[in-house]
Amino acid sequence: MAHRIAVIAGDGIGTEVMPEGLRALDAAAKRFDIDLEFTTFEFGNCDYYLEHGKMMPDDWFEQLKDFDALFYGAVGWPDKVPDHISLWGSLLQFRRQFDQYINLRPCKLMPGIKSPLAGREPGDIDFFVVRENTEGEYSSIGGKMFEGTEREIVVQETVMSRTGVDRVLKYAFDLAQTRPRKKLTSATKSNGISITMPYWDERVLEMAKQYPDISVDKFHIDILTANFVLHPDWFDVVVGSNLFGDILSDLGPACTGTIGIAPSANINPEGKFPSLFEPVHGSAPDIAGKGIANPIGQIWSGAMMLEHLGYKEASDAMVAAIEEVLAEGNQSVLTGDIGGKGTTKTLGEAIADTI
Amino acid sequence: MAHRIAVIAGDGIGTEVMPEGLRALDAAAKRFDIDLEFTTFEFGNCDYYLEHGKMMPDDWFEQLKDFDALFYGAVGWPDKVPDHISLWGSLLQFRRQFDQYINLRPCKLMPGIKSPLAGREPGDIDFFVVRENTEGEYSSIGGKMFEGTEREIVVQETVMSRTGVDRVLKYAFDLAQTRPRKKLTSATKSNGISITMPYWDERVLEMAKQYPDISVDKFHIDILTANFVLHPDWFDVVVGSNLFGDILSDLGPACTGTIGIAPSANINPEGKFPSLFEPVHGSAPDIAGKGIANPIGQIWSGAMMLEHLGYKEASDAMVAAIEEVLAEGNQSVLTGDIGGKGTTKTLGEAIADTI
Ligand SMILES: CC(C)[C@H](C(=O)O)[C@@H](O)C(=O)O
Numbered sequence: 122m123a124h125r126i127a128v129i130a131g132d133g134i135g136t137e138v139m140p141e142g143l144r145a146l147d148a149a150a151k152r153f154d155i156d157l158e159f160t161t162f163e164f165g166n167c168d169y170y171l172e173h174g175k176m177m178p179d180d181w182f183e184q185l186k187d188f189d190a191l192f193y194g195a196v197g198w199p200d201k202v203p204d205h206i207s208l209w210g211s212l213l214q215f216r217r218q219f220d221q222y223i224n225l226r227p228c229k230l231m232p233g234i235k236s237p238l239a240g241r242e243p244g245d246i247d248f249f250v251v252r253e254n255t256e257g258e259y260s261s262i263g264g265k266m267f268e269g270t271e272r273e274i275v276v277q278e279t280v281m282s283r284t285g286v287d288r289v290l291k292y293a294f295d296l297a298q299t300r301p302r303k304k305l306t307s308a309t310k311s312n313g314i315s316i317t318m319p320y321w322d323e324r325v326l327e328m329a330k331q332y333p334d335i336s337v338d339k340f341h342i343d344i345l346t347a348n349f350v351l352h353p354d355w356f357d358v359v360v361g362s363n364l365f366g367d368i369l370s371d372l373g374p375a376c377t378g379t380i381g382i383a384p385s386a387n388i389n390p391e392g393k394f395p396s397l398f399e400p401v402h403g404s405a406p407d408i409a410g411k412g413i414a415n416p417i418g419q420i421w422s423g424a425m426m427l428e429h430l431g432y433k434e435a436s437d438a439m440v441a442a443i444e445e446v447l448a449e450g451n452q453s454v455l456t457g458d459i460g461g462k463g464t465t466k467t468l469g470e471a472i473a474d475t476i
Numbered sequence: 477m478a479h480r481i482a483v484i485a486g487d488g489i490g491t492e493v494m495p496e497g498l499r500a501l502d503a504a505a506k507r508f509d510i511d512l513e514f515t516t517f518e519f520g521n522c523d524y525y526l527e528h529g530k531m532m533p534d535d536w537f538e539q540l541k542d543f544d545a546l547f548y549g550a551v552g553w554p555d556k557v558p559d560h561i562s563l564w565g566s567l568l569q570f571r572r573q574f575d576q577y578i579n580l581r582p583c584k585l586m587p588g589i590k591s592p593l594a595g596r597e598p599g600d601i602d603f604f605v606v607r608e609n610t611e612g613e614y615s616s617i618g619g620k621m622f623e624g625t626e627r628e629i630v631v632q633e634t635v636m637s638r639t640g641v642d643r644v645l646k647y648a649f650d651l652a653q654t655r656p657r658k659k660l661t662s663a664t665k666s667n668g669i670s671i672t673m674p675y676w677d678e679r680v681l682e683m684a685k686q687y688p689d690i691s692v693d694k695f696h697i698d699i700l701t702a703n704f705v706l707h708p709d710w711f712d713v714v715v716g717s718n719l720f721g722d723i724l725s726d727l728g729p730a731c732t733g734t735i736g737i738a739p740s741a742n743i744n745p746e747g748k749f750p751s752l753f754e755p756v757h758g759s760a761p762d763i764a765g766k767g768i769a770n771p772i773g774q775i776w777s778g779a780m781m782l783e784h785l786g787y788k789e790a791s792d793a794m795v796a797a798i799e800e801v802l803a804e805g806n807q808s809v810l811t812g813d814i815g816g817k818g819t820t821k822t823l824g825e826a827i828a829d830t831i
């Protein structure tokens with residue numbers, strides 16, 4: 122039975138790394154005899170918006186809902202469309218409408234990649250950030266009053282529901298249980314944000330009762346970001362709200378020197394709707410069009426997609442191929458951001474060949 | 477004329493570093509012939525709460541409002557009082573009721589302090605975080621519904637006013653103008669937080685028109701935290717909302733290896749109410765009572781207080797004394813967190829002597 126994958130490349134370097142993601146997936150599919158069927162969609166990018174006045178056609182949900190997964194590049198081009206319009210018109214719609222309430226992002230120090238942190242070696246940093254992906258600080262409730270006057274005021278709600286908080290915590294605790302260290306860290310800010318965050322803490326305490334074998338700690342987000350830099354080896358599974366998870370899953374990869382190569386999965390664990398796989402990096406208008414973007418984030422996201430579809434072995438082989446090519450350190454293959462002289466294509470081809 | 481300083485040590489190591497802060501201030505006052513008059517208050521700590529059921533007496537505002545400054549240690553002891561109660565009952569009240577709308581925190585790589593970032597030397601990192609300190613994400617509007625049921629939901633408003641945003645931006649632009657690089661970075665998240673944050677961006681653009689000589693850029697908070705680690709040399713003055721400023725002013729000092737020694741000023745620039753000076757570190761219950769806490773954050777905060785009171789030379793002398801003692805690197809003087817074998821007192825005395 123074929124797995125039907127919807128492919129949306131998006132903007133900027135999204136369109137450049139996507140072909141390499143597909144190349145690597147094709148190689149893995151061939152080697153492990155997996156039947157992947159790709160369908161490309163031309164919406165969900167800023168040029169589409171300029172032409173149609175919206176990021177996606179009205180029936181996008183119908184068009185996409187029966188796919189087995191969405192493979193996404195990157196979206197946003199602020200000179201064409203303000204970010205909050207392009208993002209709320211595409212990526213953030215998928216996350217919400219397809220109830221992809223888990224955003225899972227590995228932070229792992231890879232061979233051949235230099236960490237900006239002094240003295241850290243591969244093996245020292247290896248954790249997951251589990252981010253709530255549908256509610257919290259990213260709400261659409263709020264507005265502006267006394268517009269254009271000195272008294273102007275804007276408000277925006279943060280919204281947390283028991284359903285929303287408990288299900289992401291459950292996922293994170295379950296994940297911690299599969300890990301050797303069985304450790305979970307909760308990101309909070311209950312000393313300052315005095316209504317939603319104490320509630321988050323309360324639910325963590327409650328959920329922890331069901332997982333007596335997991336060791337749980339919590340840090341306020343300010344000191345937690347500091348500890349990512351000072352003690353990245355402390356962490357195993359880190360769970361946070363939509364905003365805190367967002368911050369930590371950029372900072373974590375930065376600490377492993379891999380902001381340009383980190384992958385992410387937006388998961389609907391029940392499989393009621395398709396999950397979405399995308400690199401952590403954005404569309405990077407500043408380097409777009411040059412063919413120099415690092416395709417590893419896209420390829421690694423493809424590996425997460427294969428694991429999600431049930432092909433753990435194929436997924437591991439893709440990650441192993443990335444590690445092998447990085448460890449080889451061939452200058453003419455690697456892209457400039459990781460010290461090479463190659464292109465998006467040379468690096469993508471090398472990984473596909475290795476697979 | 478004597479400057480009247482209210483002294484509140486707070487909890488935990490706050491009570492241990494405070495005497496060293498006062499010792500250093502006494503030394504500076506003597507050398508530069510400044511008349512400082514200290515009055516100690518026994519409220520604003522968790523033991524006071526346990527005894528009186530509140531963090532401060534009802535007339536705290538009256539008792540404190542005519543002082544020239546507040547010199548604060550650290551507050552919070554979660555085993556005695558939940559953080560959001562102790563903090564909202566003391567520190568956050570001062571910031572709000574005394575309209576200390578600027579929170580100013582220097583991030584500077586000091587001699588003798590090892591940065592956790594590879595290859596960074598003193599001089600490489602030297603910037604200020606300017607944080608909005610009275611509104612934004614730290615609001616007291618919100619609540620809980622369907623309590624105790626599956627449908628439970630909590631909401632909390634973020635509130636930004638034109639007055640509140642513009643005045644912190646103005647302060648930050650003015651500060652940037654005094655710096656050689658004349659650069660200002662705005663922390664935003666307007667791609668995800670779609671109401672308040674685009675408003676913040678709008679006001680930055682508007683304010684920038686009045687400062688044509690300042691170069692302005694902005695980053696979303698997620699990639700900004702990454703850039704603190706990857707490119708700390710990019711920054712000069714960074715301005716952010718209450719929450720973003722909170723995060724960046726812990727992360728920044730962490731990148732300079734100085735989370736335990738960083739100072740901060742909570743300023744009411746008009747001088748209508750007293751400003752408050754406190755170390756960035758918290759009350760650290762885990763190491764309290766051992767006499768090993770690093771007193772530099774308290775002492776450096778004292779230096780910021782002297783500058784605020786108009787004694788730039790004395791303030792510089794205090795910072796120079798800190799740098800000198802750090803550069804000497806005498807093991808028996810320095811505290812354990814910065815590689816020594818000394819105590820709060822040995823380090824405090826060495827700095828006071830140097831002043
Ligand atoms: C203790 C806490 C409420 C406080 C804050 O978040 O403002 C602290 O982290 C700070 O930065 O001064």
Ligand SMILES: CC(C)[C@H](C(=O)O)[C@@H](O)C(=O)O
Binds near residue numbers: 208367668
């Ligand atoms: C582009 C933006 C809206 C998005 C987010 O904040 O969720 C991105 O930063 C991410 O982490 O996927």
